[in-house]
Amino acid sequence: DSFVVGPFNELPHAAAIAVSKNPGFVYNPLFIYGGVGLGKTHVLQAIGNEAVKNFKKKKVKYVPSEKFTSEVVSAIRNHQMEPFKSKYRTIDVLIIDDIQFLAGKEKTQEEFFHIFNVLYENNKQIILSSDRPPKAIHALAERLRSRFEGGMIADISIPDFETRMAILKTKAQEKKVDFSEEVYQYIASVIQKNIRELEGALNRLIIYQKLNNQKPDLEITKTLLKNLLSSPTKITTPKKIIQMVAEFYDLKEKDLLTSSRKKEIVRPRQIAMYLLREELKNSFPFIGRRFNGKDHTTAIHSYRKVLKELEKN
Template sequence: MSVTAQSVWNNCLDFIKDNIQPQAYKTWFEPIVAVKLTGTALSIQVPSKFFYEWLEEHYVKILKVSLTKELGETAKLVYIIKMENTYGNKQPFTEKIPSSNRSAVKSQNVDIPLNNKSPELRNPFVIPGIRNVKIESQLNPNYSFDNFLEGDSNRLARSAGLAVAAKPGGTSFNPLLIFGGVGLGKTHLAHAIGVDIKDKYPEKTVLYISAEKFTQQYIDAVKKNNRNDFIHFYQIIDVLIIDDVQFLSGKTGTQDVFFHIFNHLHQNGKQVILTSDKAPVDMQDIEQRLLSRFKWGLSAELQNPDFETRVSILKNKLYRDGVEMPEDIIDYVAKNIKSNVRELEGAIISLIAQSSFNKKEITIDLARVIVEKFVKNTKREVSIDYIQKVVSDYFQMDIDTLQSKTRKRHIVQARQLAMFFAKKYTKASLASIGSQIGKRDHATVLHACKTVDNLSSTDKQFKKYVEDITKKLSV
């Protein structure tokens, strides 16, 4: 069998996969593409300069070992970094090309000419009638890196945040997009980065704003005919933090103006930090040219904290509040509230409050009562409609397709998964589930549940579908 770039790389991947964590493998090795094999030099294509730097810093040893096994002691690895220009045409180049060429690719961005270059800009954050040239950061000083505890679930995002805070606009993490579910700390981390930058660089203009407020300001600027002032105001910001950027979905005017603001800031070495409840690949109704820019830097996911991290969060919260609590009670709360940090801290606050107001000692029994009530009150009601939405979003199809009569394999599997989760998470009868998911009968639902059970134990990819959707429904 002839040796190809792909066969060599596949063998390397098999070795790497056995020696690193599954999440790390998925994040740092699955996106890599084998390009060519020249003698003992393997060329691989990576999505960004940051990607290349991360591999060199964290995985150079395992790459060397795996490649030497395949190609001998003279093995070499050549990186090809794939960038995207303004018009979406992909232009690959290798790391050996001077950095000036890299900036030339990005300098094709088109900026909006401003008619009004007056220094007296209208500040969207100033109350009408009150003159104020100072731009307040809108940051919450209570959100800091000190009280954002590190764990496996957030290590990449937190480390990238610290790097950005140390050198805003001077790292490959630009933009830095932090994404994850509700209550996992996206807003906290975004504020922490801003607060740290203000401490280190008091002269820099840092601004935090929600995408919703940004949109409203833009609408007001258009109504008052001062769109250029709005753009120019945002172009003088050194560090722009936009929270919940997915809110821009479907708002073409706001997306267009943000596109030009982003280009100006990026070209001038200013830092952009974004948060979102989903990864760029999962964002709906966001222009492709904007999504391509979101991918220029680093997209870092915040995941549900593991047990050890949940314990650390609770202990840190208690320490800050000056409260002591037995270890077994902390462990009990951490074991039973797994969804997110916000609910975890909410439960411990409720426990302290109940103990204080009712002058009761904090015991396991009291913790059990509080946690049960808390979980019951905070758990989202899962409906069949909601399950269908989660499943169809996961497979990137609409609900009508999910419910259709088609026998295409991937659609049938999505439909069977929806039925399986409807039986698992609701009290509806099989007949009711079938009726709501494409007007099927109870026998079809029963068959679907059996099929999902069988495939979960025999098909690795299908098992991953079940695990991913379970996580989404459990948030």
């Protein structure tokens, strides 16, 4: 009930309401994605709670993907695959959080694929969350990706200033506290990308108020939140950029540095080259050398290709 709806989450919110009223027959599967701390888990659990409330006889299961993976591993080790499969096939609403962690786990993906098919064919609702859209989850079986993309994909983006203000005031009301408008405005202007951090900031003010028996003013608020906001400046290096790109695409660093022409490696390699040029202003010959002595023309081609795509989109 206290969920704040704004332009950043209107679509997933509307889809969640529709699914909780008629599971299995609208938006199946429902795939919700967005960054850390934007409320994906909150939406998933709210759907589950509503489904339980509306349909007393339906079996609803919420499970983080890592727990699902450990259940598969345990079932294989203990020769209990059939009971495992039977348990999941009787579920009416299956909710899996952080599905991106299935990437690279072939056996878990295979079992989930079969469970998905059985549930889908029997009009059982499947709800998934991820920190990225299906097409950006690398090392994910193509047949799973196409099933994820076959339903409704809804993203939760970063809330705008007005929505951040509304979230702060709603949370404060829930906790039966209130602060000045300028305090709310300050928090909403300095914390922009993470709802969890907004709540964390509010909690600091509440603790201060309880300990000191007075409301923090703007200056005190700035002091209280200083540590929360001042993250040390990170020095970016070519190695860090290559590491970051490899990690995002679920590859090993050495994969990016090989001469492989595989599509799943060429694309990330081009992005890494683009970032070295764009972020660090490295020369093209230097970039070529970083990637196993490639010719500088390869680096130029990669940079221009990514740049062109960004301009087009």
